Structures are given as structure tokens and as C-alpha cells.
């Protein structure tokens with residue numbers, strides 16, 4: 001019996017295009033000014049220092065170049081993802097950003113929540129970025145549906161240890177937890193940790209079976225796994 005569902009965001013609850021064509025370009029264009037304005041704030045300074053320590057970048061200009069390169073290559077580096085969350089906060093607050101969530105995802109998340117199934121998000125996007133996205137959707141604020149959020153601070157999404165960490169936090173047997181994602185390597189890692197899995201086949205996802213149950217959208221997700 002499935003008692004909790006952990007869902008990915010990009011390519012699962014929300015479109016790949018929203019992240020690639022809206023969120024990432026927004027972060028890239030706002031990043032230089034954001035670093036100039038907030039580079040000395042304690043939280044931002046610590047993130048920039050983390051990037052500098054990893055790459056040898058010697059000043060803000062070099063750190064900005066590094067971060068812009070990481071955005072282009074979709075690097076899931078924790079300091080970048082944390083900075084993106086801080087930058088997107090300004091976009092959501094001003095109304096220039098609105099979180100994309102598929103209608104079927106909203107419908108089923110509400111139904112599962114009403115049925116007493118615990119809901120969690122696990123994304124490479126920071127916890128702050130996740131909460132912003134779900135708080136600012138055309139369907140209203142969806143954050144009350146979720147019991148918790150995980151990001152790369154618990155580990156990478158392609159590592160079984162990350163899912164073991166999540167399961168330890170949930171306090172449920174792994175086989176009572178369903179993980180939803182578009183990415184086969186993430187599903188493989190979750191299954192290695194004992195979770196049930198389902199691959200979402202959203203626009204842009206290769207539909208070739210990779211050994212996990214599949215669904216075109218959340219309406220097609222079976223809890224009888």
C-alpha cells in the first residue's frame with residue numbers, strides 16, 4: 001500500500017520547457033545584477049565563496065561567468081541551485097514568474113492529499129525554489145498539499161543513498177513510498193533504495209521503456225504497484 005509519494009518537479013509535475021525556457025533564462029539574465037546587489041549579504045557571500053573554492057574563481061566577475069556556464073549546462077550544483085532560488089524569489093514576487101504545474105498533477109496531488117497520502121517533493125531545484133514554484137501557480141498556492149521537501153542537500157538524484165536518506169526522514173518502509181520522475185537514472189536509484197517507481201512521459205521525454213511502470217500524466221499513475 002502506498003502511503004507517501006515523492007515527486008520530482010521538472011518533467012514530472014511541471015514542464016521541461018518551463019524550467020529550460022523560462023526559469024533558467026530568467027536566472028541567467030538577473031544573476032550579474034543580483035550578485036552586484038547582494039554579493040556581500042552573508043548568505044549570498046557564502047554561496048559565492050563555495051563556487052570560488054570549487055573552481056578557483058578569484059573575483060565576482062569570474063564567479064558570475066562560472067555560474068552562467070553552469071546554468072547553460074544545467075549543472076545541478078547546490079550553490080547554483082540555491083542562488084537561483086533567491087533570484088527567482090524576486091521574479092515571483094514581482095509577478096514576472098508564475099510556476100507551471102500540469103492540471104493533471106494538481107488534480108491528483110489534491111486527490112492523494114485528500115486520501116491521506118503524504119506528499120513530498122524531491123528536486124535538484126532548492127527547497128526555496130520548490131516552495132516558490134508551488135506557491136505561485138495559476139491554480140493558487142499548492143504548498144499546503146506537501147508534507148516536506150528535499151533537494152540536493154540530501155544528495156544527488158541519481159544516487160540510491162539520497163533516497164535512503166529521504167526514507168529515513170519519512171519513517172515509512174521504502175516499499176510504501178512511490179517516487180515519480182521523468183528520468184530513468186533517478187528511478188533506478190530510487191528502486192535500488194527500495195522505493196516503488198513510476199516514470200512520467202511528459203513532452204520531450206524519451207518514451208522507450210527503461211524498466212519502470214510508465215504513465216503519460218498523473219491521472220495514469222497507479223498506486224497498485
Ligand SMILES: CSCCC(=O)C(=O)COP(=O)(O)O
Pocket residue numbers: 008009010011019023076081084122123124125126129130133157
Ligand atoms: C524546483 S525549481 C526549478 C527546477 C530546477 O532548478 C531544476 O534543476 C529541476 O530539476 P528536477 O530535479 O526537478 O528535474
Ligand SMILES: [Mg+2]
Pocket residue numbers: 008009010011012181182183
Ligand atoms: Mg525531472
